[in-house]
Amino acid sequence: MNDGTQAVEQALSENSTPKPATETKHVKILNRDVNVYYGEKHALKHVDLDIYEHEVTALIGPSGCGKSTFLRCLNRMNDVIDSCRVIGKIEIDQTDIYESGLDVVQLRARVGMVFQKPNPFPKSIFDNVAYGPRIHGTAQNKSEVEEIVRTSLERAGLWKEVHDRLDQPGTGLSGGQQQRLCIARAIAVNPEVILMDEPCSALDPIATAKIEELIDELRENYTIVIVTHSMQQAARVSQRTAFFHLGDLVEVDQTDSMFTNPKDSRTQGYITGRFG
Amino acid sequence: MTDTQASHIVTSYEQELTRLRSAISEMGGRVEVQLTDAIRAISRRDAALAARCQAADASIDAMEDEIEELTLRMIALRQPVARDLRSILAALRISHDLERMGDYATNVAKRASALIRLPEVGPINGIARMGRLAHLVIKDVLDAYTENDVERAVNAWRRDEEIDQMYTSLFRELLTYMMEDPRNITPCAHLLFVAKNIERIGDHATNIAETIYFEETGSRLEGLRPKGDTSSFEIQGEEPADPFDLDPPGPESGSEI
Numbered sequence: 001m002n003d004g005t006q007a008v009e010q011a012l013s014e015n016s017t018p019k020p021a022t023e024t025k026h027v028k029i030l031n032r033d034v035n036v037y038y039g040e041k042h043a044l045k046h047v048d049l050d051i052y053e054h055e056v057t058a059l060i061g062p063s064g065c066g067k068s069t070f071l072r073c074l075n076r077m078n079d080v081i082d083s084c085r086v087i088g089k090i091e092i093d094q095t096d097i098y099e100s101g102l103d104v105v106q107l108r109a110r111v112g113m114v115f116q117k118p119n120p121f122p123k124s125i126f127d128n129v130a131y132g133p134r135i136h137g138t139a140q141n142k143s144e145v146e147e148i149v150r151t152s153l154e155r156a157g158l159w160k161e162v163h164d165r166l167d168q169p170g171t172g173l174s175g176g177q178q179q180r181l182c183i184a185r186a187i188a189v190n191p192e193v194i195l196m197d198e199p200c201s202a203l204d205p206i207a208t209a210k211i212e213e214l215i216d217e218l219r220e221n222y223t224i225v226i227v228t229h230s231m232q233q234a235a236r237v238s239q240r241t242a243f244f245h246l247g248d249l250v251e252v253d254q255t256d257s258m259f260t261n262p263k264d265s266r267t268q269g270y271i272t273g274r275f276g
Numbered sequence: 277m278t279d280t281q282a283s284h285i286v287t288s289y290e291q292e293l294t295r296l297r298s299a300i301s302e303m304g305g306r307v308e309v310q311l312t313d314a315i316r317a318i319s320r321r322d323a324a325l326a327a328r329c330q331a332a333d334a335s336i337d338a339m340e341d342e343i344e345e346l347t348l349r350m351i352a353l354r355q356p357v358a359r360d361l362r363s364i365l366a367a368l369r370i371s372h373d374l375e376r377m378g379d380y381a382t383n384v385a386k387r388a389s390a391l392i393r394l395p396e397v398g399p400i401n402g403i404a405r406m407g408r409l410a411h412l413v414i415k416d417v418l419d420a421y422t423e424n425d426v427e428r429a430v431n432a433w434r435r436d437e438e439i440d441q442m443y444t445s446l447f448r449e450l451l452t453y454m455m456e457d458p459r460n461i462t463p464c465a466h467l468l469f470v471a472k473n474i475e476r477i478g479d480h481a482t483n484i485a486e487t488i489y490f491e492e493t494g495s496r497l498e499g500l501r502p503k504g505d506t507s508s509f510e511i512q513g514e515e516p517a518d519p520f521d522l523d524p525p526g527p528e529s530g531s532e533i
Contacts, residue, residue, distance in 0.1 A: 259357045
């Protein structure tokens with residue numbers, strides 16, 4: 001617990017001076033020869049992928065291509081699946097996240113996750129956001145908790161809509177608001193990386209646009225990896241796009257190159273709607 | 277190009293892409309006819325053909341509008357990407373080039389109407405030759421477009437040099453005729469404009485070849501096309517400079533003659 005607190009405090013102090021999105025690209029997450037097996041099934045094959053800091057990286061591909069499996073490797077969510085084996089090197093800031101003895105709880109505070117369906121706790125809006133800082137012991141007293149809740153909701157673009165009803169249940173919000181609440185909850189523990197697994201697939205276009213706008217703002221302070229089935233969304237929000245197919249990373253490139261001139265015929269076929 | 281052979285999952289989208297390609301081919305066909313008719317009107321001194329040819333331009337303009345509407349709708353409704361996006365942009369660009377080519381051919385037909393009322397002069401054969409060559413280049417780029425044939429497009433792109441060279445030599449020849457006999461000046465001046473219009477048609481054909489290259493490869497055709505047109509620098513006799521520079525250098529400088 002203590003280690004976790006220190007790490008979060010360290011992260012907090014680092015983040016208190018927000019870094020501008022610079023031109024020099026720093027590899028935040030380095031993946032080398034990453035393989036995932038579900039029992040006998042080789043679900044992800046020899047993936048080498050660099051994820052850059054302050055960028056949105058979109059993972060696209062048909063269902064069952066391994067993109068969600070890959071996303072779940074990045075904060076060791078696959079650990080909870082018994083038959084799942086992850087082989088290869090995944091480093092966040094030069095630290096191997098599969099090292100034995102690494103505190104997984106601490107890792108998941110550094111690498112937050114937002115899921116497909118908004119899943120707020122059955123608690124008040126305030127408690128939803130305050131939950132993380134409380135259990136991680138980030139906040140020393142009530143006013144610090146209040147401050148974190150406020151800034152997190154502001155960053156998630158939800159403060160204006162909910163500031164006068166923080167005591168009401170989070171589950172009473174609209175779908176889009178619930179998803180932004182989940183994003184506020186994720187950023188309340190000051191992560192470095194935010195993973196998003198189809199965060200807009202249950203939302204209407206306006207709520208989707210708000211989340212997309214939010215993702216673009218969050219990029220300044222966080223590194224974001226997003227799995228999406230909407231190629232238009234990948235095109236809109238990401239700077240880099242990776243295309244997976246049958247467990248292979250087929251192609252990764254700047255998003256604008258991927259959508260104007262993909263190099264691989266499978267990418268071409270998938271994004272133009274010719275197979276999948 | 278193998279990947280583009282696979283058809284789209286959404287049949288109506290595939291049909292729209294096919295419709296767009298055939299509209300370009302049809303428009304290209306009309307431009308070909310427009311040019312050959314205009315040239316024929318000059319060489320056969322056929323006033324009726326010249327008049328028909330001038331009237332036909334409206335249908336080419338209408339096709340450009342139709343293609344623009346089609347591309348606009350596809351961009352809005354299909355949100356095309358990658359090769360599909362390039363194809364749709366290419367169709368839009370090609371339709372603009374074809375429309376300009378149609379205009380130049382129509383200008384040639386207008387000159388034909390004037391030339392028919394004047395005494396015949398020598399270099400009409402040269403004009404007909406130049407027109408045939410331009411027609412060949414157009415035909416090649418249009419075939420390259422329908423067959424997605426980059427190599428053919430690049431070859432046609434190179435052949436524009438021949439048109440330019442022919443233009444330069446016609447320019448010299450026409451000047452000679454004008455100096456020989458002042459009565460030749462009026463018809464020769466008309467023929468000069470005709471030659472210039474054909475030369476511009478060739479330039480637009482090379483634009484189309486470049487667009488095809490972009491559509492197929494996603495990159496631009498590098499390097500400058502060898503220019504055979506030196507008429508801009510042409511001086512008769514010992515004149516130190518050409519005070520009536522007809523054609524400022526550069527392929528896109530297009531004087532709207």
